[in-house]
Amino acid sequence: MESPDVHTPHAHPPGHGGGGLPRWLELTLAISALVTSVASIALAVKHGDTMEKLVVANSFPYMQGGFSDMTPDGRDVLSLDLLNRGVGPAHETSLFVTVDGHYVRSSEELITASIGPGKSGHGPGQLATLKNSVPTRFIPGGQQQFVLSIAKTADNAANWDLLQKAQPRMSTEFCYCSVFHECWRVVEKELDPVPVKACVRDEKREFTP
Structure with a gap:
């Protein structure tokens, strides 16, 4: 008489979520997104300052x-x-x-x-x-x-x-x-x-x- 198959759940290695990305990778992606956002803001501010200076230069009388x-x-x-x-x-x-x-x-x-x-x-x-x-x-x-x-x-x-x-x-x-x-x-x-x-x-x- 055959006994039924019993499936034992596999334990996930440390640092893994249940079916998600490794936590270190999630943290790395989050930091990268933050750095990209900060860099974009800095570039926008610098671009705005450059455009303001350009407008002033193009309006300079002598x-x-x-x-x-x-x-x-x-x-x-x-x-x-x-x-x-x-x-x-x-x-x-x-x-x-x-x-x-x-x-x-x-x-x-x-x-x-x-x-x-x-x-x-x-x-x-x-x-x-x-x-x-x-x-x-x-x-x-x-x-x-x-x-x-x-x-x-x-x-x-x-x-x-x-x-x-x-x-x-x-x-x-x-x-x-x-x-x-x-x-x-x-x-x-x-x-x-x-x-x-x-x-x-x-x-x-x-x-x-």
């Missing part, structure tokens, strides 16, 4: 300005211009002009301080001024705006020549900000813009041609 006495095509024009050599827009909010260190507030005061009274206007021999009289200026990257220009004509040539000779006595100072509210002060005689916390207008000295 302003220059001052007087000149000739246009690019060779015409005799005494002008005051602001030029943005940067890639981002600039918001010019304050502008000062001096003659011999003394502030002038208009083109009339500029001409009077430079060559004497009675030389500004539209009369015979007088210097007529083309003006950009807005109090502040928004200048895109790679572009410029004129503040004032005085063209030489046959009628005003004598006074214009006097004004041209007085040009070295003229100086400008202005302040501008980027779209991120980073601000710089520019003095014509200095080489580079100087960072400042903010541009502050001084209405008693502001130049409005």
